[in-house]
Amino acid sequence: xxxxxxxxxxxxxxxxxxxxxxxxxxxxxxxxxxxxxxxxxxxxxxxxxxxxxxxxxxxxxxxxxxxxxxxxxxxxxxxxxxxxxxxxxxxxxxxxxxxxxxxxxxxxxxxxxxxxxxxxxxxxxxxxxxxxxxxxxxxxxxxxxxxxxxxxxxxxxxxxxxxxxxxxxxxxxxxxxxxxxxxxxxxxxxxxxxxxxxxxxxxxxxxxxxxxxxxxxxxxxxxxxxxxxxxxxxxxxxxxxxxxxxxxxxxxxxxxxxxxxxxxxxxxxxxxxxxxxxxxxxxxxxxxxxxxxxxxxxxxxxxxxxxxxxxxxxxxxxxxxxxxxxxxxxxxxxxxxxxxxxxxxxxxxxxxxxxxxxxxxxxxxxxxxxxxxxxxxxxxxxxxxxxxxxxxxxxxxxxxxxxxxxxxxxxxxxxxxxxxxxxxxxxxxxxxxxxxxxxxxxxxxx
Numbered sequence: 490x491x492x493x494x495x496x497x498x499x500x501x502x503x504x505x506x507x508x509x510x511x512x513x514x515x516x517x518x519x520x521x522x523x524x525x526x527x528x529x530x531x532x533x534x535x536x537x538x539x540x541x542x543x544x545x546x547x548x549x550x551x552x553x554x555x556x557x558x559x560x561x562x563x564x565x566x567x568x569x570x571x572x573x574x575x576x577x578x579x580x581x582x583x584x585x586x587x588x589x590x591x592x593x594x595x596x597x598x599x600x601x602x603x604x605x606x607x608x609x610x611x612x613x614x615x616x617x618x619x620x621x622x623x624x625x626x627x628x629x630x631x632x633x634x635x636x637x638x639x640x641x642x643x644x645x646x647x648x649x650x651x652x653x654x655x656x657x658x659x660x661x662x663x664x665x666x667x668x669x670x671x672x673x674x675x676x677x678x679x680x681x682x683x684x685x686x687x688x689x690x691x692x693x694x695x696x697x698x699x700x701x702x703x704x705x706x707x708x709x710x711x712x713x714x715x716x717x718x719x720x721x722x723x724x725x726x727x728x729x730x731x732x733x734x735x736x737x738x739x740x741x742x743x744x745x746x747x748x749x750x751x752x753x754x755x756x757x758x759x760x761x762x763x764x765x766x767x768x769x770x771x772x773x774x775x776x777x778x779x780x781x782x783x784x785x786x787x788x789x790x791x792x793x794x795x796x797x798x799x800x801x802x803x804x805x806x807x808x809x810x811x812x813x814x815x816x817x818x819x820x821x822x823x824x825x826x827x828x829x830x831x832x833x834x835x836x837x838x839x840x841x842x843x844x845x846x847x848x849x850x851x852x853x854x855x856x857x858x859x860x861x862x863x864x865x866x867x868x869x870x871x872x873x874x875x876x877x878x879x880x881x882x883x884x885x886x887x888x889x890x891x892x893x894x895x896x897x898x899x900x901x902x903x904x905x906x907x908x909x910x911x912x913x914x915x916x917x918x919x920x921x922x923x924x925x926x927x928x929x930x931x932x933x934x935x
């Protein structure tokens with residue numbers, strides 16, 4: 490029985506995981522953060538790295554210890570496990586993340602080459618139809634594609650991005666400007682919440698299972714070895730993500746002087762590439778982003794189709810692939826800026842739940858795995874997250890927010906943190922008093 494992998498194999502798996510993570514949000518949000526944070530970029534990017542790199546790493550580690558998302562959700566309640574998984578798969582699937590890969594690929598890979606003043610609507614429609622037809626076709630059997638990308642395309646992509654950063658260091662676009670909006674006096678917390686938009690923390694709960702399956706396919710079946718190797722691969726992916734985020738945020742922070750302000754990170758990055766390398770830079774960047782987004786789309790379509798095939802066996806995997814790809818093509822045509830604005834309220838609601846679930850999994854054995862701990866922590870988290878989500882959607886909930894404003898960090902979007910901790914403590918105390926085995930969750934694998 491094989492219980493280990495070579496360094497080369499672990500790196501290949503890590504780069505595969507990086508390729509799955511590295512898609513739309515990974516490219517567009519860091520430079521936009523850098524632009525708006527300006528001189529406060531380093532403070533903002535630290536917050537961003539916590540939710541954009543640290544949490545995805547913890548998410549993969551959490552899944553490596555329990556096996557899959559369903560088992561993790563069962564620690565709360567079997568009904569919660571299904572509902573949470575369905576919502577999560579829809580958010581990182583056809584509702585937001587999959588369509589976003591298409592719009593970002595279009596924004597960076599096509600728009601810069603259209604004649605000035607051209608209406609992009611019809612071009613976006615044509616592009617997304619072709620893009621999602623290819624995505625669906627590749628998703629029918631994605632394993633070989635992902636393997637090739639992990640070994641070949643991802644290193645090439647990192648090399649291309651490295652060239653952009655080196656060029657930006659040698660010939661700076663300009664000096665960072667004064668921070669705007671929330672970045673002026675709350676850069677860290679704004680960056681922390683912006684990290685939600687990558688969707689990587691919730692995606693990690695899905696991709697963790699894919700990494701485990703990949704390592705199993707290499708002949709490793711021992712549970713402890715699987716967990717250990719999955720963690721090593723996750724560290725490789727996290728290091729790659731951190732490097733990319735820091736680089737792109739730097740480019741964004743120095744860009745306004747040379748290319749002006751942009752309404753999203755896609756157009757900003759494209760303009761920066763043109764400024765640094767001319768039309769050649771736009772071509773290379775466009776191709777790199779196209780394949781990066783395509784890889785993520787294939788991984789997400791495949792994951793969603795596999796999950797819903799288990800949930801609804803009457804629908805075949807291939808049928809679900811076609812359904813998700815077609816639906817994503819329709820959603821993608823609302824445009825990148827609009828798609829981001831629609832996704833923010835949902836992410837503000839679901840992200841805190843995922844964070845608390847991930848963090849509790851690391852102290853699962855310390856509180857004897859009591860389900861009440863999970864439930865009492867997640868209930869206030871979900872309620873406050875719902876209020877934050879409604880507020881982000883523009884719904885008037887001022888009467889509620891005025892009451893909740895007494896909570897620590899509420900104005901920074903982290904009002905759920907203290908109630909989650911208090912709820913976990915209360916749940917543990919009640920579980921100790923009740924002392925019944927029915928309050929125990931599914932045993933941990935570690």
